[in-house]
Amino acid sequence: MGLPVVIFALALTTVAMALDNGLMRTPPMGWLAWERYRCDIDCDNDPKNCISETLFRDMADRLAEDGWRELGYTYVNIDDCWSSKKRDGKGRLQPDPKRFPGGIPELARYVHDRGLLLGIYGDLGTFTCMGYPGTTLDNIETDAQTFADWGIDMLKFDGCYSNATEQEKGYPLMSKALNATGRPIGYSCSWPAYQGGLPPKVNYTQLGEICNLWRNYGDIQDSWDSVLNIVDWFFNHQDILQTTAGPGRWNDPDMLVIGDFGLSLDQSRSQMALWAIMAAPLFMSNDLRTLNSEARTILQNKAVIAINQDKMGVQGRRLLKEKSEIEVFWRPLSNSDSALVFFSRRSDMPYRYTTSLGKLNYKAGSYKVYDVFSEKLMPGLSDTTDFTVSINPSGVVMWYISPLVPLSFRQNYRVSSLHGGLELPFPL
Ligand SMILES: *[C@@H]1O[C@H](CO)[C@@H](O)[C@H](O)[C@H]1NC(C)=O
Ligand SMILES: *[C@@H]1O[C@H](CO)[C@@H](O)[C@H](O)[C@H]1NC(C)=O
Ligand SMILES: *[C@@H]1O[C@H](CO)[C@@H](O)[C@H](O)[C@H]1NC(C)=O
Numbered sequence: 001m002g003l004p005v006v007i008f009a010l011a012l013t014t015v016a017m018a019l020d021n022g023l024m025r026t027p028p029m030g031w032l033a034w035e036r037y038r039c040d041i042d043c044d045n046d047p048k049n050c051i052s053e054t055l056f057r058d059m060a061d062r063l064a065e066d067g068w069r070e071l072g073y074t075y076v077n078i079d080d081c082w083s084s085k086k087r088d089g090k091g092r093l094q095p096d097p098k099r100f101p102g103g104i105p106e107l108a109r110y111v112h113d114r115g116l117l118l119g120i121y122g123d124l125g126t127f128t129c130m131g132y133p134g135t136t137l138d139n140i141e142t143d144a145q146t147f148a149d150w151g152i153d154m155l156k157f158d159g160c161y162s163n164a165t166e167q168e169k170g171y172p173l174m175s176k177a178l179n180a181t182g183r184p185i186g187y188s189c190s191w192p193a194y195q196g197g198l199p200p201k202v203n204y205t206q207l208g209e210i211c212n213l214w215r216n217y218g219d220i221q222d223s224w225d226s227v228l229n230i231v232d233w234f235f236n237h238q239d240i241l242q243t244t245a246g247p248g249r250w251n252d253p254d255m256l257v258i259g260d261f262g263l264s265l266d267q268s269r270s271q272m273a274l275w276a277i278m279a280a281p282l283f284m285s286n287d288l289r290t291l292n293s294e295a296r297t298i299l300q301n302k303a304v305i306a307i308n309q310d311k312m313g314v315q316g317r318r319l320l321k322e323k324s325e326i327e328v329f330w331r332p333l334s335n336s337d338s339a340l341v342f343f344s345r346r347s348d349m350p351y352r353y354t355t356s357l358g359k360l361n362y363k364a365g366s367y368k369v370y371d372v373f374s375e376k377l378m379p380g381l382s383d384t385t386d387f388t389v390s391i392n393p394s395g396v397v398m399w400y401i402s403p404l405v406p407l408s409f410r411q412n413y414r415v416s417s418l419h420g421g422l423e424l425p426f427p428l
Contacts, residue, residue, distance in 0.1 A: 002203065013019070017205065017209055017246075017249070018186065018212075018246060018247060018249045019075040019175065019209060019210055019249065021111075021178075021184045021185070021187070021212070021246055021248075023178065023185075023248065024186050024248055025248055025284060025311065026308075026311065027250050027279055028250075028283070028314075029072045029073045029074065029075055029281070029283045030116075030119070031059050031068075031076055031077060031286075032277065032283050032284070033051060033055065033079045033340075034079035034080065034255065035285035035286060036260060036285040036353075039051065039081040040081075041099065041386050048112060051078075051099060051287055052099035053077075053100045053106075053107050054075055056107060056124070057107070058288075058289055059288055060116055061114070062113045062289060062296070063114070063288065064115060064116060066288065067300060068117060069115055071258070071302070072305060073282070073284070075116070075119050075283070076152060077118075077121075077283065078120045078121055079156065080123070080129055080132065081130050082096065082100065082420055083128075083133060083138065084097065084132075084133075085131075085132060090122055091142060092146045093146055104120070104152070104313075105149075108150055108153075110151065110263055117154060118150070118151065118153055118154075119154035119155065119186070120156075120171030121156045121364055122134060122143055122147075122155055122157050123160050123161070124136075124167060124174070125159060125166070126156070126162070126169065127160065128158060129158055134160070134211060135174075137169055140174050140177050141177045142172060144178050145177075147181075148183040151183075152183075152185060152187065153183055153185060153186060155186070156190070157174055157188065157189055157190060157403045158187040158190045159177070164195065167194060171189050172206075174187070175187055175211065189207065189210070191207070191211075191214060191220065192214050193216055197216040198237060198240060199240060202220075204241075206243035206343050207244070207247040212248055213249070214250075214252055216233075216251055217230060217234070217253065217254070218254075222257050222262035224264075225269050228345075230253050230254065231261045231397055234253050238315075241315065242314075242315045245313065246313045250280065250281055250283065255277065255285040256272070256282060256283065256299070257271065257285060257286070258272060258284065258295050258298055259273055259284065259286035259287070259291045259295035261287070264323060264394065265294055266392045266394055267394050269373055269398075270343060272298050272304050273329075273372070273373075274341065274396070276305075276339065277330070278399075279306070279316070279331070280308070280311075301372060301373065303325055304398065306400070307331065310333040310337075312332070312333060316330055317331075319361070320360075322353075324346075325345040325346045326342060326344055326345075326346075328340065328341070328343070334403070335402075336404075337401060337402045338401045339399065339401065340401060341396050341398045342396060342398075342399075343391070343395075343396045344392065344393055344394065344396075344414065346394075349393065350390045350391060350392050351390070352392070353388065353391055355383075355386070356385055356387065357381060357383040357401075362385050365382070365383055365403055365404065366403075367381050367402065367403055368384050369397065369399050370401075370402075370403050372399065373396075373398060384415035
């Protein structure tokens with residue numbers, strides 16, 4: 001039973017159904033305000049951190065100047081609390097005039113001038129979650145057109161203050177309305193999170209046809225408990241979720257909180273590794289102005305980004321949950337490559353875990369192994385050879401694995417199309 005073959009067949013069956021706006025063929029990457037900045041509107045007392053055009057300009061500067069953009073982190077995304085409490089005279093949403101004095105089109109220009117994209121937030125319902133004007137069914141076309149007129153590139157469409165019937169109408173309607181503007185706008189739907197995230201209430205076939213990404217589950221918080229809770233939910237439901245993802249259509253376990261206050265260094269690597277295995281959108285919610293170098297190194301690790309951005313777009317799986325509290329995750333990649341994550345849920349000391357690639361369903365042969373976080377290359381590992389990895393408590397060891405056969409004997413992918421066009425830190 002060759003596990004890789006089974007998964008490849010699944011990948012082929014999902015290819016045709018993505019939303020037809022040409023966007024997000026690999027998981028979107030960038031920055032999103034919510035987890036770190038919430039609804040801080042107190043610009044008088046907290047001018048650096050309040051939701052204002054200054055915050056988004058600052059983050060755009062950092063993304064453009066500190067090497068993020070080149071790695072794929074291109075979206076600068078606004079969340080709730082950006083708008084005025086009242087629509088304008090023509091019934092259109094408008095930004096808070098004190099906090100966004102230049103207006104959204106000017107902010108979009110600022111972001112675009114730096115080679116970046118601007119995302120905004122709306123909410124299907126009478127109010128946004130924080131009580132700002134929502135988008136009721138009769139406002140959908142107006143709001144889609146306003147966002148397009150402003151030069152917006154992505155919409156996160158939340159679902160507070162609407163019921164299931166309205167959501168069933170509103171999420172597809174917004175998809176149509178965005179398309180009708182003629183401007184390609186990435187579409188993030190919070191719909192499944194409001195319906196428990198699982199069939200039969202959630203129709204993932206339909207979601208893939210109308211949204212580029214969707215929030216399946218609750219909001220992430222700045223804590224390891226929250227990260228673990230999300231990881232468990234996504235992998236406990238992997239049989240349902242895995243096949244719904246693919247180019248242009250992604251499950252979204254929510255933002256990266258690496259560089260904030262709640263995660264240790266090992267836990268930060270774990271979040272990055274597991275989000276890459278899940279083919280998750282990578283939206284950082286942190287302060288790029290003051291980010292420490294450990295967090296930066298993890299978030300800018302080229303091998304883990306290459307795994308996340310793999311062109312085949314197949315979401316990975318948990319293969320094993322050991323009694324020792326070690327879990328093994330696996331994701332197939334283009335070109336017969338793959339990624340493995342060895343994750344420890346222990347809380348005592350580094351655990352020495354012994355296995356072999358054969359035991360993890362790898363085909364007979366030799367493999368080149370690159371350790372993603374220690375950045376060491378192991379030249380040849382046979383499927384039958386036992387190896388031992390030492391995994392820190394709440395940490396990971398992550399491997400990028402290539403079969404040791406010449407590229408021409410593998411699959412017919414063009415080398416230039418591999419790995420999201422990123423240059424890998426090791427030779428293929
Ligand atoms: C709108 O949908 C059509 C048909 O699916 C597609 O060809 C077109 O590219 C879409 N346009 C935008 C702007 O999303
Ligand atoms: C949902 O809200 C609408 C009002 O927008 C109402 O007419 C409808 O009865 C509600 N449906 C349910 C199932 O509560
Ligand atoms: C789910 O959505 C798809 C595509 O819109 C549709 O063909 C299918 O009938 C739906 N499934 C259910 C169970 O409603």
